[in-house]
Amino acid sequence: MTLTISNLQVSIGGAKILRGVDLALQPGKVHGLAGESGSGKTMTGLATLGLLPHGATTSGRVDLAGRDLLTMPVRELNQVRGKEVAMVFQDPATSLHPMLTVGRQLTEHMRHHLRLDKATARAKAFELLGKVRIPGAEAALKRYPHQFSGGMRQRIAIAVALACSPKVLIADEPTTALDVTVQAGVLRLLRSLCDDLGLAVLLVTHDLGVMSAVADEVSVMKDGLVVETGPRERVLRTPSHAYTRSLLDALPGETA
Protein backbone atom coordinates (compact mmCIF):
# COMPACT_ATOMS: atom_id res chain seq x y z
CA MET A 1 0.00 0.00 0.00
CA THR A 2 1.48 3.31 -1.05
CA LEU A 3 1.31 6.40 1.10
CA THR A 4 1.75 9.62 -0.81
CA ILE A 5 2.13 13.04 0.73
CA SER A 6 1.52 15.89 -1.69
CA ASN A 7 2.09 19.56 -1.04
CA LEU A 8 1.55 19.11 2.69
CA GLN A 9 1.41 22.41 4.51
CA VAL A 10 1.02 22.69 8.26
CA SER A 11 0.71 25.86 10.33
CA ILE A 12 0.52 26.10 14.09
CA GLY A 13 -0.43 29.36 15.75
CA GLY A 14 0.44 31.37 12.66
CA ALA A 15 3.86 29.71 12.22
CA LYS A 16 4.37 27.77 8.98
CA ILE A 17 5.88 24.45 10.06
CA LEU A 18 5.60 22.54 6.78
CA ARG A 19 5.64 24.52 3.55
CA GLY A 20 4.66 22.00 0.88
CA VAL A 21 6.14 18.58 1.60
CA ASP A 22 6.04 15.87 -1.09
CA LEU A 23 6.97 12.30 -0.17
CA ALA A 24 6.01 8.83 -1.46
CA LEU A 25 6.39 5.63 0.59
CA GLN A 26 6.43 2.30 -1.24
CA PRO A 27 5.77 -1.23 0.06
CA GLY A 28 8.97 -3.11 0.91
CA LYS A 29 11.04 0.08 0.91
CA VAL A 30 12.63 2.07 3.71
CA HIS A 31 12.35 5.79 3.01
CA GLY A 32 14.79 7.78 5.12
CA LEU A 33 13.86 11.30 6.13
CA ALA A 34 16.83 13.38 7.25
CA GLY A 35 17.32 17.03 8.15
CA GLU A 36 18.39 19.23 11.00
CA SER A 37 16.47 19.63 14.23
CA GLY A 38 13.28 21.64 13.72
CA SER A 39 13.13 21.06 9.96
CA GLY A 40 9.74 19.34 10.25
CA LYS A 41 10.56 15.63 10.12
CA THR A 42 8.47 14.68 13.14
CA MET A 43 5.54 16.84 12.01
CA THR A 44 5.59 15.09 8.64
CA GLY A 45 5.42 11.69 10.40
CA LEU A 46 2.65 12.81 12.73
CA ALA A 47 0.61 14.18 9.82
CA THR A 48 0.52 10.69 8.29
CA LEU A 49 -1.29 9.48 11.41
CA GLY A 50 -3.54 12.48 11.89
CA LEU A 51 -1.66 13.15 15.13
CA LEU A 52 -0.75 16.79 14.58
CA PRO A 53 -0.97 19.05 17.64
CA HIS A 54 -4.36 20.52 18.45
CA GLY A 55 -5.00 23.71 16.50
CA ALA A 56 -2.77 22.81 13.57
CA THR A 57 -4.15 23.85 10.20
CA THR A 58 -3.30 21.74 7.18
CA SER A 59 -3.58 21.73 3.43
CA GLY A 60 -2.41 19.32 0.76
CA ARG A 61 -3.06 15.59 0.77
CA VAL A 62 -1.87 12.49 2.63
CA ASP A 63 -3.16 9.69 0.42
CA LEU A 64 -3.46 6.11 1.62
CA ALA A 65 -5.02 3.84 -0.98
CA GLY A 66 -7.20 6.60 -2.39
CA ARG A 67 -8.26 8.08 0.96
CA ASP A 68 -7.06 11.44 2.26
CA LEU A 69 -5.95 11.07 5.89
CA LEU A 70 -5.99 14.85 6.37
CA THR A 71 -9.73 15.14 5.87
CA MET A 72 -10.84 11.71 7.08
CA PRO A 73 -13.44 11.69 9.89
CA VAL A 74 -11.91 10.93 13.33
CA ARG A 75 -13.74 7.60 13.68
CA GLU A 76 -12.35 6.34 10.41
CA LEU A 77 -8.91 7.70 11.24
CA ASN A 78 -8.91 5.74 14.50
CA GLN A 79 -9.37 2.59 12.42
CA VAL A 80 -6.49 3.50 10.11
CA ARG A 81 -4.18 4.30 13.02
CA GLY A 82 -2.56 1.17 14.34
CA LYS A 83 -4.30 -1.03 11.82
CA GLU A 84 -3.00 0.39 8.56
CA VAL A 85 -0.41 2.94 9.66
CA ALA A 86 1.57 2.53 12.88
CA MET A 87 4.30 4.52 14.56
CA VAL A 88 7.38 3.80 16.65
CA PHE A 89 8.87 6.64 18.66
CA GLN A 90 12.37 7.49 19.85
CA ASP A 91 11.64 6.51 23.42
CA PRO A 92 9.87 3.14 23.72
CA ALA A 93 8.34 4.41 26.96
CA THR A 94 6.13 6.63 24.78
CA SER A 95 4.42 3.62 23.23
CA LEU A 96 4.66 1.09 26.07
CA HIS A 97 2.58 1.27 29.24
CA PRO A 98 4.82 0.74 32.29
CA MET A 99 2.13 -1.00 34.38
CA LEU A 100 0.94 -3.55 31.85
CA THR A 101 2.67 -6.79 30.92
CA VAL A 102 4.08 -7.11 27.44
CA GLY A 103 1.52 -9.83 26.71
CA ARG A 104 -1.38 -7.61 27.72
CA GLN A 105 -0.15 -4.71 25.58
CA LEU A 106 0.26 -6.88 22.53
CA THR A 107 -3.03 -8.73 22.90
CA GLU A 108 -5.27 -5.76 23.83
CA HIS A 109 -4.27 -4.01 20.66
CA MET A 110 -5.23 -7.03 18.58
CA ARG A 111 -8.41 -7.80 20.50
CA HIS A 112 -9.59 -4.22 20.03
CA HIS A 113 -8.71 -3.73 16.37
CA LEU A 114 -8.95 -7.27 15.02
CA ARG A 115 -11.63 -8.58 17.45
CA LEU A 116 -9.50 -11.66 18.20
CA ASP A 117 -10.37 -13.91 21.12
CA LYS A 118 -7.93 -14.16 24.02
CA ALA A 119 -6.23 -17.41 22.99
CA THR A 120 -5.77 -16.41 19.35
CA ALA A 121 -4.42 -13.00 20.36
CA ARG A 122 -1.97 -14.64 22.77
CA ALA A 123 -0.72 -17.05 20.10
CA LYS A 124 -0.23 -14.12 17.75
CA ALA A 125 1.60 -12.14 20.47
CA PHE A 126 3.97 -15.11 20.96
CA GLU A 127 4.63 -15.20 17.23
CA LEU A 128 5.21 -11.42 17.11
CA LEU A 129 7.84 -11.54 19.84
CA GLY A 130 9.65 -14.17 17.79
CA LYS A 131 9.46 -11.92 14.74
CA VAL A 132 11.16 -9.06 16.60
CA ARG A 133 13.67 -11.58 18.02
CA ILE A 134 12.83 -11.42 21.71
CA PRO A 135 14.22 -14.60 23.26
CA GLY A 136 12.02 -16.71 25.54
CA ALA A 137 8.75 -15.29 24.20
CA GLU A 138 6.54 -17.26 26.62
CA ALA A 139 8.23 -15.76 29.69
CA ALA A 140 8.59 -12.33 28.03
CA LEU A 141 4.80 -12.08 27.63
CA LYS A 142 4.45 -12.10 31.43
CA ARG A 143 7.06 -9.41 32.10
CA TYR A 144 6.78 -5.63 32.34
CA PRO A 145 8.64 -3.18 30.05
CA HIS A 146 11.15 -2.11 32.74
CA GLN A 147 12.38 -5.71 32.97
CA PHE A 148 13.92 -5.42 29.51
CA SER A 149 16.95 -3.53 28.20
CA GLY A 150 16.45 -0.39 26.07
CA GLY A 151 17.07 -2.27 22.83
CA MET A 152 14.65 -5.05 23.81
CA ARG A 153 12.02 -2.47 24.80
CA GLN A 154 12.28 -0.86 21.38
CA ARG A 155 11.86 -4.30 19.76
CA ILE A 156 8.75 -4.82 21.88
CA ALA A 157 7.43 -1.38 20.89
CA ILE A 158 7.95 -2.43 17.27
CA ALA A 159 6.03 -5.65 17.95
CA VAL A 160 3.13 -3.63 19.42
CA ALA A 161 3.19 -1.36 16.35
CA LEU A 162 3.05 -4.42 14.08
CA ALA A 163 0.37 -6.25 16.07
CA CYS A 164 -2.44 -5.42 13.66
CA SER A 165 -0.34 -5.98 10.54
CA PRO A 166 -0.11 -2.36 9.36
CA LYS A 167 1.09 -1.67 5.85
CA VAL A 168 2.93 1.53 6.74
CA LEU A 169 5.32 2.04 9.66
CA ILE A 170 6.55 5.48 10.73
CA ALA A 171 9.71 5.13 12.83
CA ASP A 172 10.75 8.46 14.36
CA GLU A 173 14.38 8.32 15.49
CA PRO A 174 13.87 4.69 16.63
CA THR A 175 17.52 4.15 17.55
CA THR A 176 18.56 7.60 18.80
CA ALA A 177 17.97 6.81 22.48
CA LEU A 178 19.75 3.46 22.27
CA ASP A 179 23.27 2.48 23.04
CA VAL A 180 25.34 2.38 19.83
CA THR A 181 25.99 -1.31 20.30
CA VAL A 182 22.28 -2.15 20.01
CA GLN A 183 21.35 0.44 17.37
CA ALA A 184 22.54 -1.71 14.48
CA GLY A 185 20.43 -4.67 15.64
CA VAL A 186 17.23 -2.61 15.75
CA LEU A 187 17.96 -1.15 12.30
CA ARG A 188 18.59 -4.62 10.89
CA LEU A 189 15.30 -5.72 12.40
CA LEU A 190 13.42 -2.84 10.75
CA ARG A 191 15.06 -3.66 7.45
CA SER A 192 14.13 -7.34 7.60
CA LEU A 193 10.54 -6.58 8.70
CA CYS A 194 10.24 -4.21 5.78
CA ASP A 195 11.48 -6.90 3.39
CA ASP A 196 9.57 -9.84 4.87
CA LEU A 197 6.24 -8.10 5.47
CA GLY A 198 6.35 -5.70 2.52
CA LEU A 199 6.02 -2.77 4.91
CA ALA A 200 6.40 0.78 3.67
CA VAL A 201 8.71 2.36 6.26
CA LEU A 202 9.37 6.04 6.88
CA LEU A 203 12.56 6.22 8.91
CA VAL A 204 12.93 9.66 10.46
CA THR A 205 16.47 10.37 11.60
CA HIS A 206 18.90 13.24 11.89
CA ASP A 207 21.68 10.69 11.48
CA LEU A 208 22.85 10.15 7.91
CA GLY A 209 24.91 7.20 9.13
CA VAL A 210 21.71 5.41 10.19
CA MET A 211 20.21 6.36 6.86
CA SER A 212 23.06 4.93 4.85
CA ALA A 213 22.76 1.62 6.70
CA VAL A 214 19.15 0.83 5.80
CA ALA A 215 17.32 3.31 3.57
CA ASP A 216 16.42 2.65 -0.07
CA GLU A 217 15.27 6.19 -0.74
CA VAL A 218 16.38 9.32 1.07
CA SER A 219 14.69 12.69 1.43
CA VAL A 220 16.34 15.65 3.08
CA MET A 221 14.30 18.35 4.79
CA LYS A 222 15.17 21.93 5.59
CA ASP A 223 12.87 24.65 6.94
CA GLY A 224 9.65 22.71 6.35
CA LEU A 225 10.47 21.59 2.82
CA VAL A 226 11.96 18.49 1.19
CA VAL A 227 14.99 19.93 -0.58
CA GLU A 228 16.29 16.71 -2.09
CA THR A 229 14.96 13.22 -2.66
CA GLY A 230 16.20 10.12 -4.49
CA PRO A 231 17.82 6.70 -4.22
CA ARG A 232 20.19 6.47 -1.23
CA GLU A 233 23.39 6.02 -3.26
CA ARG A 234 22.62 8.98 -5.47
CA VAL A 235 21.66 11.35 -2.65
CA LEU A 236 24.49 10.36 -0.33
CA ARG A 237 27.24 10.03 -2.93
CA THR A 238 26.39 12.85 -5.31
CA PRO A 239 24.04 15.23 -3.48
CA SER A 240 22.65 17.96 -5.65
CA HIS A 241 21.61 20.31 -2.85
CA ALA A 242 24.13 22.38 -0.90
CA TYR A 243 22.32 21.59 2.35
CA THR A 244 22.66 17.81 1.82
CA ARG A 245 26.36 18.35 1.09
CA SER A 246 26.76 20.26 4.35
CA LEU A 247 25.06 17.41 6.27
CA LEU A 248 27.41 14.91 4.64
CA ASP A 249 30.46 17.06 5.35
CA ALA A 250 29.50 16.98 9.03
CA LEU A 251 29.79 13.17 9.05
CA PRO A 252 33.00 11.65 10.35
CA GLY A 253 33.43 8.82 7.81
CA GLU A 254 32.41 7.40 4.48
CA THR A 255 28.68 6.79 3.80
CA ALA A 256 26.43 5.17 1.19
Ligand SMILES: Nc1ncnc2c1ncn2[C@@H]1O[C@H](COP(=O)(O)OP(=O)(O)OP(=O)(O)O)[C@@H](O)[C@H]1O
Ligand atom coordinates in the same frame (compact mmCIF):
# COMPACT_ATOMS: atom_id res chain seq x y z
N1 LIG B 1 3.31 21.25 19.51
C1 LIG B 1 3.89 22.19 18.76
N2 LIG B 1 3.32 23.41 18.65
C2 LIG B 1 3.90 24.34 17.87
N3 LIG B 1 5.04 24.18 17.17
C3 LIG B 1 5.64 23.00 17.25
C4 LIG B 1 5.10 21.94 18.04
N4 LIG B 1 5.93 20.89 17.93
C5 LIG B 1 6.93 21.27 17.10
N5 LIG B 1 6.77 22.54 16.70
C6 LIG B 1 7.64 23.27 15.76
O1 LIG B 1 7.55 22.66 14.50
C7 LIG B 1 8.81 22.73 13.82
C8 LIG B 1 9.17 21.38 13.27
O2 LIG B 1 9.34 20.49 14.38
P1 LIG B 1 9.64 18.95 14.19
O3 LIG B 1 9.58 18.35 15.54
O4 LIG B 1 8.80 18.37 13.13
O5 LIG B 1 11.16 18.99 13.69
P2 LIG B 1 12.16 17.80 13.53
O6 LIG B 1 12.79 17.96 12.18
O7 LIG B 1 11.50 16.50 13.79
O8 LIG B 1 13.22 18.11 14.65
P3 LIG B 1 13.92 17.14 15.72
O9 LIG B 1 14.97 16.42 14.94
O10 LIG B 1 14.50 18.08 16.70
O11 LIG B 1 12.87 16.26 16.28
C9 LIG B 1 9.80 23.30 14.82
O12 LIG B 1 10.01 24.66 14.49
C10 LIG B 1 9.10 23.16 16.14
O13 LIG B 1 9.49 24.22 17.00
